[in-house]
Amino acid sequence: MRALRRWWPLVGPSLLVTAVALGGQFLPLSTQLQVRSVLVTTVIVVALYVFVGNSGVISFGQVSFVAVGAFAAGLAAAPADVKPTTFPKLIPFLAELEIGNIESLVLAAAVGGLFAFIVGIPLMRLSGLSAGIATFAVLIITNNVLRNWEAIGPGAKTLSLIPQTTFFIQATTGLLIVMAVAYVYQTSRYGRRLRATREDAAAAQSSGIDVHRERLWAFTLSGVLGGFAGGLLVHQLGSITTQQVFLDLAFITLAMLVVGGIGSLWGAVVGALMIAGLNAFLAEAQRGITIGSFDLELPGGTRLLTLGVVMLVVVLFKPTGLTGSRELTWPFSRSRFPQPASPSEPLGSSPGGGAGRSEVEGVDPSATEQ
Amino acid sequence: MSRVLLELDHVSVSYGSVPAVRDLSLEVAPGEVVGLVGSNGAGKSTTLAAIMGVHRLAAGDIKFEGISIAKEQPDAIARRGVALVPEGRHIYPDFTVEDNLRLGLLGRSTREGADRDLEWVRRLFPAIADSSKRMAGLLSGGQQQQLAIARALVSDPRVLLLDEPSLGLAPSVVDTLFDALAEIRDKGVAILLVEQRAQLTVAFADRTHVLRNGDLVLTLGPEDVVDTDRMTQAYFG
Amino acid sequence: MSFVQLLIDATALGALLALVAMGIALVFGVMRLVNFAYGELITVGAYTLVLTKGWPIVLRVLAAFVVVIASSLLMEVIFRPLRRATAATMLVATFALSFLLQNMFLFIFGPQGETIEFLAPLNRAIEIGDLRIRWITIIAIALGAVLLGFMSWLLGKTSVGLQMRAAAADFTTARILGVRAGRVIMLAFVLSGFLAAAVTLVLAVQRPLATPNYGFVVLVPALVGVVVGGLGKLVPATLGGFAIGFATVVLGDLLPSGSRVFLNSVLFAIVIIVLLVRPDGLFTGRTGVAERV
Structure with a gap:
């Protein structure tokens, strides 16, 4: 029981995910497809969270790792007999390769992790907006290269004929694994050290934490999980273009994380399930659905418009996200201690709240606005 | 017009859950100099920032000329006739001395008399008048403090x-500064002076309050400068 | 292409992106907000020109300015809850607004694009020796110079300009001195809207098809320029915008034609290198104050 309570921040969300996945089994076939897509999107968001949530550094670049994972897995798993004709410029090694499902997912994770590690060595020296823009640059370069260097990427064509293996079991298992890794990491020594750098990187640095190294670990782990997510994605869709793993996906997954609550695993899961779920529902509704005796058919374009409004409203009026960036608390204890505030506080909360400063000498810029 | 110019009525300020000032009451009459001393973290700067509207009050009220200003914005409070010289001066180092002074004019309720006041501060601080086209960041520490007061x-x-105007200045420069403060007082401007140099402050001010951990613990008059016991308390808060 | 021709074309794009960069930097200065939705102001301007087809030119220009500046002010109201938010929240919020607006344009006007039909004859070229220079190129450079001159006069010589610079450099102190915060922020949005409208008019001639991401494709390089130049300060940010525009054209010419598709990679690789070598910006000089975020 105590163990369960200790692991509840992982177990609780895992139960929710499992319930969603199982519940999806009872829905019509087309809806099942949507549920699968929701689960895979959640994997991407959790992978993103591992870096952004724990480090407090905004990254637009994690989708790069999803992209390389997706194309590594997709190109390696697509049938060897059609690749040379569809992609004549592909290097022979890739063209002749044809590997199985599990190998392909492992490859995706490895490639994503390796890419993140290499990119992270220089980039993790940056913080704030510089880091945001630099990771954005990585995403642009990744897309540009995959789209135009036909020796290693699909070019502007659609990569298709990839075995579709990400069904209910693979999507759910994949998500549960990624969540478990994320939780074990954030509660480990490494994760705790990195989270200590979120509020005040300089203070953490002076107390002996190597900010660059801790960020690099998280960035690499996030790359591994992102690459893996890309593998799941490509095996779910069966075909993919470079534009599907580009700016739109980067933005929408980041928005999901912020809507849920950027600083907690619970926030990542809730945000992803809610927004991806809403997205799936609206996509269905645009095609026309029947709820009870009520027919609903939304005009095309409603989906993205609604998503935009929901995300903007949440970010403007609940900036710490729907979960307040807190982990899920054990619901059954008699004396419910609130979570200790500091480790789960939102990113860079206003310096006026810093407990150590009994008197802020001079003026405090954060306290000026109404 | 009330007899009291500025009145703090049971003011409390906190950062998050940490109280910085507790239940502080004090008054400043027109033309009066009131000192506020105490060790680091006693709540002195916070008190000044709260008067200026930079920090919101947790409890209590602040009145200026009999009107509550506790909920007003800093720029509105400035235009009512309250001016803060923040600790660390907060001049604009990349702007010219002239531009720094011009920014001070924004706090006036009327443009009338602006030229007269500019002329006065230039006479008061000749060093500033001489370097009006220079970047303010190139001035010496004492000159930067003069500029902040002039502004x-x-x-x-x-x-x-005034928040710790003598901080980081050489003793001779501090003397010059207090001479200027005396002239300002003689012009009829009331002064609320936060200082670490208790002796100087107690001697200069009409009244000096001693703060400790956000509480007002003692009030001294100029005659207490010679009272070693009371001065010791003032130093150690 | 001759060298002079290249320089002229590069300067024209540089001038345009410098204006966009300045619009971004103005708002950032007073609010510490990087407005990803700034590009949508340009798109609003473009669709305004689409909807006013057939009107007299003067009225169309006027309409573009009014609608874009009004939209900019509307954004200011939308962003008010963000004034105390963290950098991450602000970034995502403006990104969300950008996303929402682009999809709104998609919903209303569809993906295929609408012709703007605005002063198309300005695309004709004049020939000087072996140079072929389009009128709009000259106009872009001239407009850039005039507006940058106007802005530097406004910021450097007027009282409101002084207030804006003070608010950008030290917001709290500015308020203590009596700067009206709300008014300065609104003014920043008006000016940045004004610049967006001016950019729209030039773009509308050069790229006569309005699409939902019309402004976004201009915003991205300008924003990169702002960060590379130095976000916290107006002049470095504007120079950064100019440098990105200039470099895009020059690199596009220097790269061998087979690898020209990799222009973006080269450009953004340079961006990363600059960020690593000079995190405070390329043009901020030695005294650049470290970014607070």
């Missing part, structure tokens, strides 16, 4: 809030 004065304040 506050051209807003034609009725009360001047």
Whole structure:
């Protein structure tokens, strides 16, 4: 029981995910497809969270790792007999390769992790907006290269004929694994050290934490999980273009994380399930659905418009996200201690709240606005 | 017009759950100099920032000329005739001295008399008048402090809030500074002076309050400068 | 292409992106907000020109300015809850607004694009020796110079300009001195809207098809320029915008034609290198104050 309570921040969300996945089994076939897509999107968001949530550094670049994972897995798993004709410029090694499902997912994770590690060595020296823009640059370069260097990427064509293996079991298992890794990491020594750098990187640095190294670990782990997510994605869709793993996906997954609550695993899961779920529902509704005796058919374009409004409203009026960036608390204890505030506080909360400063000498810029 | 210019009525300020000032009451009459001393973290700067509207009050009220200003914005409070010279001066180092002074004019309720006040501060601080085209960041520490005070004065304040004006200055420069403060007082501007140099402050001010951990613990008059016991308390808060 | 021709074309794009960069930097200065939705102001301007087809030119220009500046002010109201938010929240919020607006344009006007039909004859070229220079190129450079001159006069010589610079450099102190915060922020949005409208008019001639991401494709390089130049300060940010525009054209010419598709990679690789070598910006000089975020 105590163990369960200790692991509840992982177990609780895992139960929710499992319930969603199982519940999806009872829905019509087309809806099942949507549920699968929701689960895979959640994997991407959790992978993103591992870096952004724990480090407090905004990254637009994690989708790069999803992209390389997706194309590594997709190109390696697509049938060897059609690749040379569809992609004549592909290097022979890739063209002749044809590997199985599990190998392909492992490859995706490895490639994503390796890419993140290499990119992270220089980039993790940056913080704030510089880091945001630099990771954005990585995403642009990744897309540009995959789209135009036909020796290693699909070019502007659609990569298709990839075995579709990400069904209910693979999507759910994949998500549960990624969540478990994320939780074990954030509660480990490494994760705790990195989270200590979120509020005040300089203070953490002076107390002996190597900010660059801790960020690099998280960035690499996030790359591994992102690459893996890309593998799941490509095996779910069966075909993919470079534009599907580009700016739109980067933005929408980041928005999901912020809507849920950027600083907690619970926030990542809730945000992803809610927004991806809403997205799936609206996509269905645009095609026309029947709820009870009520027919609903939304005009095309409603989906993205609604998503935009929901995300903007949440970010403007609940900036710490729907979960307040807190982990899920054990619901059954008699004396419910609130979570200790500091480790789960939102990113860079206003310096006026810093407990150590009994008197802020001079003026405090954060306290000026109404 | 009330007899009291500035009145703090049971004021409390906190950062998050940490109280910085507790239940502080004090008054400043027109033309009066009131000192506020105490060790680091006693809540002195916070008090000044709260008067200026930079920090919101947790409890209590602040009145200026009998009107509550506790909920007003800093720029509105400035235009009422309150001017703050923040600790660390907060001049604009990349702007010219002239531009720094011009910014001070924004706090005036009326443009009338602006030229007269500019002329006055230039006479008061000749070093500033001589370097009006230079970047303010190139001035010496003492000159930067003079500039910060001059900038506050051209807003034609009725009360001047000074936060540790002597910090980091050589003793001779401090003397010059206090000479200037005396001239400002003689012009009828009330001064609320936060200082670490208790001796100097107690001697200069009409009244000096001693703060400790956000509480007002003692009030001294100029005659107490010679009272070693009371001065010791003032030093150690 | 001759060298002079290249320089002229590069300067024209540089001038345009410098204006966009300045619009971004103005708002950032007073609010510490990087407005990803700034590009949508340009798109609003473009669709305004689409909807006013057939009107007299003067009225169309006027309409573009009014609608874009009004939209900019509307954004200011939308962003008010963000004034105390963290950098991450602000970034995502403006990104969300950008996303929402682009999809709104998609919903209303569809993906295929609408012709703007605005002063198309300005695309004709004049020939000087072996140079072929389009009128709009000259106009872009001239407009850039005039507006940058106007802005530097406004910021450097007027009282409101002084207030804006003070608010950008030290917001709290500015308020203590009596700067009206709300008014300065609104003014920043008006000016940045004004610049967006001016950019729209030039773009509308050069790229006569309005699409939902019309402004976004201009915003991205300009924003990169702002960060590379130095976000916290107006002049470095504007120079950064100019440098990105200039470099895009020059690199596009220097790269061998087979690898020209990799222009973006080269450009953004340079961006990363600059960020690593000079995190405070390329043009901020030695005294650049470290970014607070």
